[in-house]
Amino acid sequence: MDTRFADMVKDAFKLAAKIVNNNSDAHDVIQDAATIALNHEKAPKLDADNFKPWFYRVVRNRSIDKLRSIQREQKQAASNEEEAIDNISSQAAHTLNPEYQLVKQQQHTALNQALISISVQQREIVLLKDYHDFSYLQIAEILDIAPGSVMSRLHRSRNALKEALLKQVKEDKHHDEH
């Protein structure tokens, strides 16, 4: 079918994966969201301009629902996270240029860790702007908030991420020293 829809689905998956912090749950979220998008009476047409924000809104809401159900089994989620970190470090160990890769990987994990450490509300708005590149108006639509409050919420979230990142870097240094 439409490759544009396929691309949209792939991109939206990244948001879902970052919100629920687990790939297999994100796959379920996207499956549900796509089913809704293609069958819902109120869904905009696939080629309409407002389809993308509308679809992201569905994905975001489904992700939040999923997250709530996951949080009931938080222990399970915590062990998955550790597993993911273990995987990343073992991947880094097998690459050709270990030193360079390690530095890159550390930066990558520091950002990821910082993203995970801030609240979901903060994480989603930063990702919607900085990764998915939606306009403030579209973000307001996706998150169902007043357009006038996007800038302040985004700014606060970015500052929270900055603080988390600084903390992360400090902790990493601390680990290295020991």
Added chain:
Amino acid sequence: MMNTNSTEKACHQINEMISGYLDNELTQQQRQLVSLHLESCETCQQTVKDLEQIKQAIKGSEMPEMEIDRIDAIMSGSASSALQTFAWSMFIIGLGILLAFVVLEFMFASSTSTSEKIVSSLIWGGLIGVFLSVVRQQWTARKTDKYKGVKL
């Protein structure tokens, strides 16, 4: 002293507009205000740099990729579901027209008596009603069941 206070106040005023500035979401007036303030305020300049750096890092960061099998499943599912909706609506429209035609024919046929008409309308109306209610029940069951497909 006065000077630091007024700068702080200006920083506070600018504050969240720094994000708007980075994202190109300010009015021309706001943009000028921020630019003017940035010229004289190193703290806010640093904030712009830091946030820009984070923004770029996120933009270039590796994100989890969707499995190809799952995309294929969605795409093929969507194609067949569109076809299914089309086929079902054709079928239902056809059935509706046929039904209306039969009912009209029966009601205006002069050979049958009024009491006969009433009795058979009741029977057929009841049957159709039962059929529709069963269909509706099945439909809602199917819908809710789809969302219960959560693996434990």
